[in-house]
Amino acid sequence: MFKFLKxxxxxxxxxxWPKGNELTKYTIIVIxxxxxxxxxxxxxxLGITQILEWL
Structure with a gap:
């Protein structure tokens, strides 16, 4: 187990690891x-619901 942790x-x-600017940019892109x-x-x-209501 210790070998695994090492x-x-x-x-x-x-x-x-991303820097602060990169992390902010990537977070905004994801959001x-x-x-x-x-x-x-x-x-x-909404479109599918509207079509089904017309039928």
Whole structure:
């Protein structure tokens, strides 16, 4: 188990963590993408509901 934890620690040191500016930019991109997809699916859902009501 200790060997595993040492290996994990060694691998985590190789990870390239984003800087503050990058993290902010990526967070904004993710939030905007989620909002855009939510709006898209809301419009599609409303459209399908309207079509089914007409039938």
């Amino acid at each position: 290996d994990v620690n060694r691998e985590m040191q190789k990870v390239s 905007l993408t989620v909002l855009a997809i939510s709006v898209f699916f809301t419009v599609v859902d």
